[in-house]
Amino acid sequence: MNIAVCISQVPDTSARIKIASDGKTIETADVNFVINPYDEFALEEAVKLKEKFAGSTVSVFTIGGDNVIANLRKAFAVGADKAVHLKDETPKDAAGVAAILAEAIKSHFGAVPDLVFFGKESTDFNDAQVGPMVAELLGIPAVTVVVALETDGTTAKIEREIEGGKEMIEAGLPLVITAQKGLNTPRVANMKGIMAAKSKPIETKPVSTDAHSKLSLTKLEKPPQKQVGKMVGTAAELVGLLHTEAKVV
Numbered sequence: 001m002n003i004a005v006c007i008s009q010v011p012d013t014s015a016r017i018k019i020a021s022d023g024k025t026i027e028t029a030d031v032n033f034v035i036n037p038y039d040e041f042a043l044e045e046a047v048k049l050k051e052k053f054a055g056s057t058v059s060v061f062t063i064g065g066d067n068v069i070a071n072l073r074k075a076f077a078v079g080a081d082k083a084v085h086l087k088d089e090t091p092k093d094a095a096g097v098a099a100i101l102a103e104a105i106k107s108h109f110g111a112v113p114d115l116v117f118f119g120k121e122s123t124d125f126n127d128a129q130v131g132p133m134v135a136e137l138l139g140i141p142a143v144t145v146v147v148a149l150e151t152d153g154t155t156a157k158i159e160r161e162i163e164g165g166k167e168m169i170e171a172g173l174p175l176v177i178t179a180q181k182g183l184n185t186p187r188v189a190n191m192k193g194i195m196a197a198k199s200k201p202i203e204t205k206p207v208s209t210d211a212h213s214k215l216s217l218t219k220l221e222k223p224p225q226k227q228v229g230k231m232v233g234t235a236a237e238l239v240g241l242l243h244t245e246a247k248v249v
């Protein structure tokens with residue numbers, strides 16, 4: 001099977017995000033960028049399928065600056081075979097990202113691969129659009145928010161999370177899948193994988209055009225600071241404050 005996994009880099013959850021002076025980007029100097037957590041579920045599922053189907057390859061794709069290299073090596077360490085770095089630092093919207101990825105995937109495999117994995121969303125910009133957009137551009141179906149996947153290489157049985165329950169779906173391959181937490185437990189790289197990752201080649205391709213982005217980000221804003229809490233001594237005092245200050249009782 002030919003399997004593609006698209007991974008994005010997001011700030012580590014412990015990072016303190018500061019908006020840069022242009023008001024449109026964040027200061028990245030002290031920020032540690034990690035693989036988007038949902039993309040780790042996508043990658044794990046791809047590697048599990050590679051282990052099940054002999055002769056399969058897992059290729060990872062990412063758009064970004066040189067700071068993506070460390071995360072591509074991490075993808076190698078847990079089992080990816082090939083990596084394509086689409087080198088670019090110019091902001092683009094989800095449609096711009098999707099167009100570049102779809103073109104790169106087709107050109108890398110010479111055809112549409114059997115499975116194309118994404119995270120259900122990135123944890124920084126949370127668009128949840130790139131996966132379905134790539135599916136449309138490749139002319140294949142997309143199943144989103146997937147929590148279980150079984151395939152014989154030709155068809156797939158899929159469970160996806162919906163409000164208050166699960167939905168079971170059957171579909172033929174090729175297919176786009178967007179991964180949700182619960183799909184699997186991503187493995188931790190072992191020493192053999194880390195050593196092997198050092199010598200696997202990364203194919204770097206410049207991104208020369210962004211004809212597809214239609215949106216421009218005008219401003220980023222942080223939420224207003226929360227008011228400092230107040231300690232109250234007794235239930236009667238609390239009820240009094242809810243009545244006189246919060247005016248909710």
Ligand SMILES: Cc1cc2nc3c(=O)[nH]c(=O)nc-3n(C[C@H](O)[C@H](O)[C@H](O)COP(=O)(O)OP(=O)(O)OC[C@H]3O[C@@H](n4cnc5c(N)ncnc54)[C@H](O)[C@@H]3O)c2cc1C
Pocket residue numbers: 006007008009024025026036038039061062063064065088089090091092093094097101117118119120121122124125126127128129130131217
């Ligand atoms: C080079 C570059 C520079 C950017 N600069 C800015 C900026 O200055 N200011 C700003 O506000 N935004 C910036 N962005 C972010 C951009 O606006 C979002 O990445 C884009 O809108 C996609 O939205 P999302 O990440 O929420 O995608 P979602 O649709 O939530 O992502 C879903 C999935 O798509 C895949 N995916 C998403 N992004 C990538 C990627 N880059 N490479 C591979 N797979 C991916 C992953 O599998 C991810 O889980 C930049 C993006 C790029 C690529």
